[in-house]
Each structure stands twice: as C-alpha cells, then as structure tokens.
Amino acid sequence: MTTEEVPMQDPAQGLESAVAVVGMSGRFPGARDLESYWANLRDGVCSLATFTEKELLADGTDAAELGNPAYVSAQGRLPDADRFEADLFGFNRTEAAALDPQHRVLLETAWSALEDAGYAPLTAPSAAAGAGPNRTGVYVGGSPTEHALAAGTDPALAASIGALQVRILTDREFLAPWISYRLGLQGPSMTVQTACSTSLTAVHLAVQALLLGECDTALAGGVAIGSVRKQGYVHYQGGIFSPDGRCRPFDEKAAGTVPGSGVGVLVLRRLEDALADGDPVRAVIRGTAVTNDGSGKVGFTAPGVDQQSAAITEAWAAAGLEPSAAQYVEAHGTGTELGDRIELEAASAAFAGGDGIGLGSVKSNIGHADAAAGAAALIKTILMLEHATLAPTVDVTSPIAALKESPLRLVTEAEDWPSRAGLPRLAGVTSVGIGGTNVHVVVQEAPERPARAGTATHSAATAAHPLVLPLSARTEPQLATLADRLARRLREADAPSLIDVAHTLRTGRVRLPARAYVVAGTRQEAADRLTATAGGRRDTTTDPLGEAWLRGEEVTWPALEGDVRRVQLPTYPFAGESHGALTLLRPTVQVPHEEAAPDAAAPTPESELEHKVIELVIEALDLNSAADLAQTYFEAGGDSLTAVHLTGRLRDELGIDVPIQLFLEPITLRNMTMSICEMKQNGAADGALDALLSEFEAES
Numbered sequence: 134m135t136t137e138e139v140p141m142q143d144p145a146q147g148l149e150s151a152v153a154v155v156g157m158s159g160r161f162p163g164a165r166d167l168e169s170y171w172a173n174l175r176d177g178v179c180s181l182a183t184f185t186e187k188e189l190l191a192d193g194t195d196a197a198e199l200g201n202p203a204y205v206s207a208q209g210r211l212p213d214a215d216r217f218e219a220d221l222f223g224f225n226r227t228e229a230a231a232l233d234p235q236h237r238v239l240l241e242t243a244w245s246a247l248e249d250a251g252y253a254p255l256t257a258p259s260a261a262a263g264a265g266p267n268r269t270g271v272y273v274g275g276s277p278t279e280h281a282l283a284a285g286t287d288p289a290l291a292a293s294i295g296a297l298q299v300r301i302l303t304d305r306e307f308l309a310p311w312i313s314y315r316l317g318l319q320g321p322s323m324t325v326q327t328a329c330s331t332s333l334t335a336v337h338l339a340v341q342a343l344l345l346g347e348c349d350t351a352l353a354g355g356v357a358i359g360s361v362r363k364q365g366y367v368h369y370q371g372g373i374f375s376p377d378g379r380c381r382p383f384d385e386k387a388a389g390t391v392p393g394s395g396v397g398v399l400v401l402r403r404l405e406d407a408l409a410d411g412d413p414v415r416a417v418i419r420g421t422a423v424t425n426d427g428s429g430k431v432g433f434t435a436p437g438v439d440q441q442s443a444a445i446t447e448a449w450a451a452a453g454l455e456p457s458a459a460q461y462v463e464a465h466g467t468g469t470e471l472g473d474r475i476e477l478e479a480a481s482a483a484f485a486g487g488d489g490i491g492l493g494s495v496k497s498n499i500g501h502a503d504a505a506a507g508a509a510a511l512i513k514t515i516l517m518l519e520h521a522t523l524a525p526t527v528d529v530t531s532p533i534a535a536l537k538e539s540p541l542r543l544v545t546e547a548e549d550w551p552s553r554a555g556l557p558r559l560a561g562v563t564s565v566g567i568g569g570t571n572v573h574v575v576v577q578e579a580p581e582r583p584a585r586a587g588t589a590t591h592s593a594a595t596a597a598h599p600l601v602l603p604l605s606a607r608t609e610p611q612l613a614t615l616a617d618r619l620a621r622r623l624r625e626a627d628a629p630s631l632i633d634v635a636h637t638l639r640t641g642r643v644r645l646p647a648r649a650y651v652v653a654g655t656r657q658e659a660a661d662r663l664t665a666t667a668g669g670r671r672d673t674t675t676d677p678l679g680e681a682w683l684r685g686e687e688v689t690w691p692a693l694e695g696d697v698r699r700v701q702l703p704t705y706p707f708a709g710e711s712h713g714a715l716t717l718l719r720p721t722v723q724v725p726h727e728e729a730a731p732d733a734a735a736p737t738p739e740s741e742l743e744h745k746v747i748e749l750v751i752e753a754l755d756l757n758s759a760a761d762l763a764q765t766y767f768e769a770g771g772d773s774l775t776a777v778h779l780t781g782r783l784r785d786e787l788g789i790d791v792p793i794q795l796f797l798e799p800i801t802l803r804n805m806t807m808s809i810c811e812m813k814q815n816g817a818a819d820g821a822l823d824a825l826l827s828e829f830e831a832e833s
Contacts (some may be wrong), residue, residue, distance in 0.1 A: 150451075151577075152340045152418040153407035156250025156400030158242045158704065159354075159512050162209040162393055162499045171516045173498060174524040175547055180499050181391050182210045183378055184363045192362040193718040206365035207378025209393025209500025214238055214361045218709030221607055222315045225770045227755040229712045231284065231294060233303045235275045236311055238396050239356040241707050243271075243312045246352060246398040251413055251641040251699025254316050270320030270348035271309040272339040273398070274331035276357035276504040281305070283715035290715075293752065295778030312352065320348035326504075329465070330566030331355045332397065333507025337421040337572055343403050354398035357503040361714040366392060373469050380501070382466030382494035383473050383543050385531040390467040393500025397508030408583065411698035416515040419559075419575040420452030426569030434567050436472055441479035441571045445561060448573040449483075454559065457486030459575075460550065461523060461560040462541060463510045466494025467501060473533065476565065481539040484561075492541040493526040507564035511574060514560050518578040521550045521558070582698070597694065599654040600635040601679045602663075605645040611706050612647045613667045618703035620663035623656045629700035631656055636697040639690040642705075650679040742813060745787060746806045753779040754802075762802040769802060789813045 157167060163180025164170035173180055184206045186199055198204060217237035219229035221244075229237070247254040281303040284290055291299055301307055306324055313322040321342055325335040332355025339353035368376045368389070375381075375389035407414050424444040426437030449456040462484065464476055484490055495513045496502075502509050517524055523544045532543040550558055558578040565571050604619070606612040622628060631653065649666050652674045653659035662672050682688045747759055754769045756762070761769065766776075776796045783789045789812055795805060 148404060150344055151404040152343055152401050153404040153412065153414045154399050154416045154418065154515060155402050155407050155412040155414055156246045157415060157512055157515065158245035158249055159395065159397035159508065160211055160238065160242065161395040161509055162211060167512065167516065171520065174513055174516065175522060177525045177527045177547065178498065179379065179527050180209065181207055181378060183207050184365065188363050189365065192364065193716055194364055195718065201367055203368045204365055205368050205374070205376065205378045207391055208364060209391055209502065210363060211358060211394035214358050214394065215711045215714050216709045217712050218607070218707045219712065225755050227294060228302060231290065231299060231302045233278055233280050234361050234714050235278055235356045235358045236308060238358060239273060239275070239308055240312060240315060242396045242398045243316065243352055245704040246400050248641065248704040249701055250400040251637045253641050253643050255643050267349040268320035269318040269350040269352065270339060270342050271312045271318055271322045272325055272335040272351060272353045273309050273312065274325040274335055274355045274504045275305045275308050276359055278358060279360040279717055280714045283717050287715065295781065298778055320351070327570040328566035328568050329503055329506055330564035330570050330572045331504035331507065333511060333562065333564035333572040333574060334423060334570060336399065336507065336511060336574060337423050339401050340418055340421050343401060349402065349406065351401045352398055353401055354508040355504040356396040357505040358394045359392065362716065373467065375468065379528050380468040380496045381528050382464065382468045382497055382526055383477065383492065383533050383536065384529040385533055387468045387470060387473055389469055390496055391500035393502040395499060395502035395505040395509050397505055397512050399508065399511065413699055413701050414579045416518050416579050417577040419454065419577050420448045421574045422447035422451060424571045426571070430569065436475045436565055437569060438475055438479045440569070441476060441565060442483045444571040444573040445480065445483035445563065448561070448575050452575040454575065455486060456484045458556055458559050459484060459487060459490050459561050460558060461491040463514045463560065463562045464492055464494045465563050465565040466496055468496060474535070477533070477535055477539060477541070480541060480563070484540045487540040490541050491523050491544045493524065493544045497527045497529065507572065510564065511562050511576070514562050514576055517550060518558055518560065518576065523548050523550050599652045600631055601650055601652055601676050602635055602638055602659055603650045603679070603682050604638065605642065605648045606705070607645050607647060608708070609647050611708050612649055614706040615703065616649060616663045617667035618706065620660040620667065622703055623660040628656050631659060632693055632695070633698050633700045634702065636693050637699050637702055641699055646685065648683050648685065650682055652676050652679065740810070743806060743810050746809050749779060749782055750802055750806055762806065764802055765799055766796050766802060766805065771796065783809065787813065
C-alpha cells in the first residue's frame, strides 16, 4: 500500500468523540467463537456448508423440492442454534421451547460480549471506576424466522401458553428488551430493523447514544437464524442467490449470494471512559454515518450510488479524517452483479484520493448473514486490526475489470497490514440494506494502553505475592471446561499479568453455584493448578477467602495493589440442551411438555372441577405432576405473564374469575387450587382478569 499521497493528519484529532470497542462476541458458520472465526478468516476458509439429500430429507425438506434442478443444497449454517442454557437466564422449559432461537443465541452472545469486556453480565458496568450510575443501552436487530412464523400460526401453542406470551417470546420486536430485562440493563433498549444493514445501523445508533450521553455503555449488533434446519434454496435466474452455493464478491463470475446465519454483539464505551476505567480496548470507532437512497435508484430493492458514497464521506468527515487515509474497506459485497458494480462505483468515488486500498467481503466465507451481516463484517475488520493481518476474500479467481481503474484492490490472499508513520491503521466498513439504508463505520486500531504505576510489576509473570483466582459456573463439567480454557490462556506468550487476571475474575464474572479457586504467584503456577482443577484434583494450597468462596458465601475480595485493569479472558462455556424449533414444513407441534407420570404419593383430586383446575395449573407452570403442587406460585416459576394466561383460561374454560392477590399470597399451589374451586362455588369478583391485565401493564 502506498501512503505518499495520504495527507498527514493528526491521529489524535477527533478522539474526544471516539468510541471504544471494549468487548466482542460472535458465532458464525464454522466458528462457535471469535478465535475460530479469526482462524477461518485468516486461512481463507469457506465455511458454507453443502448437505446431502439424506441430511436435507431428515431435516424436513420436501422430496419434490429436492428434485428441482435449480435447488442448491448450500447454506451458511450456525450449528447448535437450537441449544440454550435456559436456567442461566431464568426461563423454564416451556418458555425456552417457545423462545425463538434468535433470542436464545443473542442472549448468550450478549453475556459473552460483556465478559469479554471484563464486566459481569448481571452487574455491567456497575464496576466502572467513574462516579455515579452507569447506564447500559442495547441496540440490536434480527431477521425473520421460521420459528416465529410457525409459532404465530399455531393455535395449539397460543392455547397452551397464551397469544401474548407467544408474541413476546418470538417477535423480533423484543430482542433488545429481553437482553435488558434478563441482564438488568437500564439504558435505552431498541430493536433496530434496516434489513441487511441492521446490525451496522445498530452500531451507529449506539455510538450516537454514547456521544449524546444517553448511556455510558452500549451493546450493539444483530442476529440472523432464519431456521435451525439444514436446508438449501432454489436459484432463480436474475435472483440474488448463487447458482452453485458459493459467493464470489467482486469477481467476474459473481452470480449471487448464499443465505447465512450468525450473531455478533459488540460492547461500546466512550474512549475516554474506557481508558480511564482500565477497559480492554480492542478497536476505536472514529466516525459513523447513515443515509438512504430515497427514490434515486431503479427500484426499491436496488442499491444506489450517490447515497452509498455519501455515507462513506460523511462517516470519514465525522472522524475528522480524509477517506484517502483508509488502508482497507470491508464492503457489503453480496456477490451479485448489480450490487457489486454499484458498490464499487460508490466506494471508488468516495475513496478517490487513495491508492491501493484493500477491499474484501466476509460473505465469501460465511454467506449473507442478513441482519447480522454488518456485525460479522465489523468484527472481522477489528480482528484484522488486532492481528495486523488482512484476511482474503475467498473463491475469487478473476477480480472484476472495474477494479483496475479504482483506488481499491481486492485482497485475495492473507497479507500483513503494515503500520505507517503519522497515522494508525484505519479501515472502513460498509453495510447496505434492501430499501436503501446505507451505513459506513470508520474503525481505527486500538491505542497502546497508557503506562501505569508499577508497570514492570504488573506485566511480569510473577506477582508480588500469591493471588486467589476464583472460578464459577452453573455445573461442575462447565467449571472444569472453564479452568482448562483459562489454563491454556495463561500459557500463551501474550498472556495478561496475573494481577489483572485476578482482578477480572473477581469483578468481571457472575457468581454461580459450582465453584473452585487456585492460589498462585506466577502465570505458570496458576496454569498448572488450573489444569489440575480441570482434572478434578483439588489444590492443597488454600486461602480463607477462597474457602468461603467454595462454600457459596458472598466474598468481598480485597482491593489489589496498583493500577489494575480488565483483560480479555475465556468467557462462560455455555452448555445448554436442545430446545428445538418450530417449523412450517411439518405440522407444528405444541411446545414439548412432559406427560405427568403416575404418582402414588400425589393427592387425588376430590372433584372433577378440582381436577380440571390442577390440570390447567400444571400445564401453565410446566410442572411434572400433581406432586409439584407443594410449591408456591413463584417457587414453581410463575410470573405475571403466566398469571395473565392462567387467569384467562380459568375464566374462559371454567367460568372462574381469579383476583391477582391470590397469586401473590405465600400459599402452596395445592391450597391455591382449592381457593379457586371455592371461588367457583361461592362466586368471584367480576373484572378480576381486567385487574390483572392492568397490574401487568403497570409492571411493564
């Protein structure tokens, strides 16, 4: 890359309005985490899957559709998208089965992103050093899903858990609020929808909110899991999908894209706050911009040149930089003839002052991840900045001729990303949505962490004195996995200092029931003892606070010496079970529910009415049998939404009006059912359901 014509600009200019990326998490085809995602990108791996006819039939594809000569059995699939650690987020089995897989995966990814930033998900970012409350906003979006469509058209499901509950658990509208609710985040919570540019638009809105002071930390990103099934698509001549199951952006043979799935979440903070609070800054967002093509294009779904170009120039102006300062551009790059041609024309105009600027598109690796496409592209770019390496656009053999007259060049092999005097490494990321919403983000490599007191001590492999490293997980197998991953991290050449590791583990992780700890004075010693812990061998070196930690007590860890910082460490190893997904290709099935097994110890209902009430209560709360009626309503997992549904069914099916006070009383479900039966016999106050709905609306 040449830099002679790049005007020298002050790299510090505009940093007062810069935003730091302090944490990231994502899952993409072929990659369950960002470490494997980067390995695939660096090595030029195409992670688009091709399925056998047997696999497709087993997952519900119609045999007649497979017989279509235009059927392409390829997809950018996200494995295990039906798995979810429901207990960690407070969902019972019935709720988890109804919850859209997009919601499940996005919740787990938001959790991991906060941990990557060094913040405990359920208290983020209350541990920040700044005075006053910190508000965390959520800006995310998602794609249409088969599960949501099937759930919305399944009367059996609505009868089982209630139509309102179905909508809340499946609609994209509630992606952001579920994260805010389950993680206790009190900043703005917005579900963003701009089609294919959704997740990069979410980043833009999050950046603006931070700069306006609407929140102090923001989660931004998107998710796209159209279906958890293995499936292909039908190629139509002139359509957007590739005829051979491969995506070739900016190639002469480009003929379309491939549907893909994915999820990506970034944690953002104002740069000055991130540096002051010792956050692990992964990259800096210097500027963002959003435009729309309006009517200046040939059709609603077609892209437009002028406003794509405007989004780029406006974002670089917001960054206080010339577009010619860019060294790389991550394009939308769908691999369609029209889209690539227009995008290259727009980018060439915007970056006209540059020379030899790298160009690429992650869609060649993972397909088009729709609402998560922008997050996939931005995370790819940040990983390239961190590793000072440009990743190749794969399956490209003949770059389009128009590149010869462009300031851009297609990167087709992995190469070093050179540093330069006077300017940091800089890149642009573009996302374009059907309907014309264009987004561009200017990204800069992370600044070096400023020097701190005791630098030599903190960076050394040996701590001043042995430190307690606490670990916790929901189950013992997960605890062993976590210990093993941390041991591996501490053995790496660039492992963080032990005191920073201890600080992050003590303040940046949720306290869960399965616990362990090790005491160590060096990284090597810590790694060896963690490996032993992973193998089930208890360390003989003990500590009073560590023992209290093992007993499940709320330990207040003493302050560590010096200027400690959060560091990136292995995040929580999710290990949830499969909760399935609803489908439109087979008759929809009611949410899985265990049959109540005969239980000799369970009391026998004394009347037909009592039997019917008990059946409704068991079904609404997903209980195993009448023996579970010894719990209170809330102990059994009841909440206001379930109360709305249960009260409605009691009223509609049995003619019983139940007041909300009954659900709040500390009585067993057995006694509650008896009270409900008495209400039927004695008459209940009219309008109980209306009162309950009013109460629910007031709570929400």
